[in-house]
Amino acid sequence: MKKYAIIVAGGTGKRMGESLPKQFLKLGGTPILIHTLQAFYTADPEIEIILTLPQEEIQFWDELNIWHQNYIEHQVVAGGETRFHSVKNALQFVESGLVAVHDGVRPFVSAATIKQSYEQAKEKKAVVTAVLMKDSVRQIDEKGGSKNIDRSSLRMIQTPQTFDAKLLKAAYNTEFKSFFTDDASVVESYGHSVTLIEGQYQNIKITTPEDLLIAEALLEAK
Numbered sequence: 001m002k003k004y005a006i007i008v009a010g011g012t013g014k015r016m017g018e019s020l021p022k023q024f025l026k027l028g029g030t031p032i033l034i035h036t037l038q039a040f041y042t043a044d045p046e047i048e049i050i051l052t053l054p055q056e057e058i059q060f061w062d063e064l065n066i067w068h069q070n071y072i073e074h075q076v077v078a079g080g081e082t083r084f085h086s087v088k089n090a091l092q093f094v095e096s097g098l099v100a101v102h103d104g105v106r107p108f109v110s111a112a113t114i115k116q117s118y119e120q121a122k123e124k125k126a127v128v129t130a131v132l133m134k135d136s137v138r139q140i141d142e143k144g145g146s147k148n149i150d151r152s153s154l155r156m157i158q159t160p161q162t163f164d165a166k167l168l169k170a171a172y173n174t175e176f177k178s179f180f181t182d183d184a185s186v187v188e189s190y191g192h193s194v195t196l197i198e199g200q201y202q203n204i205k206i207t208t209p210e211d212l213l214i215a216e217a218l219l220e221a222k
């Protein structure tokens with residue numbers, strides 16, 4: 001069965017606060033995005049990789065890749081206004097089989113998690129990685145108050161999120177809605193349930209400056 005991976009890196013990284021989008025920032029001397037592509041190649045070199053980038057960064061990426069050994073084959077697609085639009089653009093180049101969608105800024109995804117995602121998606125069709133909450137959580141109300149939520153009923157959602165390709169394409173054939181923060185929310189809104197599988201705490205999303213410090217430590221410990 002054909003396997004695709006859509007690596008989304010079409011964002012500008014506002015919360016990181018750097019002029020260079022965070023996916024290009026260096027981690028152990030190598031751009032974050034190159035670590036992420038390597039993770040998928042290591043898991044299975046047969047995976048067809050489609051990478052979304054901001055239109056204005058495509059030339060920069062091409063130049064940056066020239067300097068890196070072990071170039072990993074991939075197709076570049078211009079991203080869109082939101083993550084949803086970036087995935088939708090990339091899906092034009094996906095036919096049938098399985099497709100994993102993964103954040104370009106989650107470089108520590110393990111080969112085992114990637115393999116497990118595709119394996120489970122063969123049967124379940126919509127498979128999403130998740131971890132248990134570590135902190136207590138509270139829901140804020142309009143009056144400025146808050147109430148405790150039972151954290152055992154909550155999960156923190158990660159990527160990869162892996163699907164039957166035809167299902168994901170059909171689900172994305174819709175207009176953007178503000179609650180589409182990931183692919184699971186799009187598929188669920190289409191009417192298909194998602195199966196959660198175990199993610200990994202080390203599979204962090206590099207979002208704010210302290211995440212980069214944590215990422216350097218995780219890389220060191222690898």
Ligand SMILES: Nc1ccn([C@@H]2O[C@H](COP(=O)(O)OP(=O)(O)OP(=O)(O)O)[C@@H](O)[C@H]2O)c(=O)n1
Nearest residue numbers: 008009010011012013014015081082083086104
């Ligand atoms: N229009 C967009 C927005 C986001 N992404 C990608 O989706 C992943 C998760 O998004 P996030 O961490 O929010 O990245 P940014 O949108 O770049 O960050 P910010 O919200 O801080 O601007 C990132 O790899 C990001 O590049 C994308 O492909 N296209």
Ligand SMILES: C[C@](O)(CO)[C@H](O)COP(=O)(O)O
Nearest residue numbers: 083103157158159181182205
């Ligand atoms: C897809 C995701 O990484 C799952 O946790 C997350 O929803 C992305 O959210 P963001 O708003 O793009 O940071």
